[in-house]
Amino acid sequence: MDAYELIHRELTRVGVKLAATLPDDWVGPLIGRIDADPAIRHVPVARESEAVVVATGAFFTGKKSVAVIGNTGLLTCTGELATLNLRHQIPVFCIVSMRGTYDDHRIWQEVQGRRTIPLLQAYDFPYQVLDSLDEIGCIPAVYEASRLQKRPYILFLTRRLLKGKAWQ
């Protein structure tokens, strides 16, 4: 099983019934798997803020939800995460590509690589980094932690996890 298949399997274990998504090239294959799963209502959106708020609205039906977006998109929706989710203390679980790391040699990702974690720390949004296949089984525990923290919780997927070691 590859990382995408394992993550999808864990989301099924959690009981996710709605996934709101906007892809970058790293999370795209996961979104493809979600789209093909009849047990999950897939909501493709036009902007990442829609994804986190659609997932937030679904919370109030008692159904499990997730937003799947890219790192650049996460930066665009911090205002909504702060003024909706922090303001009202509503959890939202976000799966996000972790761009701009030492092994991601895309020049347009370099700011994301340096400023995303300090930004999350400034907002006090908790996060967890998944860096290897054997860590994917922690997703149900991270999901529960997101509910307990009552705020946005970011699960980062690294390049090493999704695409293997860059030096191999």
Add this chain to the structure above:
Amino acid sequence: MKTRDAMRVIAAHRGDAVAVCALGMASNEWWQATKSEETFYVHGAMGFAASFALGFALMAPEVPVLLLNADGSLCMNLGCLLTEAQQAPQNLKHFVVDNRVYQTVSAVPMVNRGLTDYAGIARSAGIPRTLTLDNVPDLEKAMPEIMAAPGPYFTVLRVEAEPSYLEVPPNDYEGAEIKYRFGRAMEKRLGVKIFGPSGY
């Protein structure tokens, strides 16, 4: 038509619908008209009450859902119309209070004031049923059809800009209290558990 009158008419016809209010004057008027706790009053995220209502409506398809949006909010998230059209929730009725100003900041005129046909944008986005109304008798007449027809149904309410929004205060619940009041109401209404045994 005044916002207050429009909210009263919708409230009278709402039946057992759940509501989501964008921040602003219409939200305050809805609270005054209904005192409803089966309503989520969004404090922030201007533009995204539409996305909140969509996520709720999709996962509770048996519940009629009213979205009380505003023109300023809609303009901050016009993309919501594409998503709403694509998902086509039959239980969602989307109202836009169109007063052409940012009422809560001293009625500062909005971008493109009065020139934009929001119902036309919604139709072009793929929402099949749209309506624009500017008076109370027409709204009274239209409400039974709006409530009975399958959604998404998009209705623009052209209302007068008013000098002060503070004449009608918002509800006095804090952000987390709104979450718990609405969440507990939905637990009873839907027969589900939203919060666990430890309250989160």
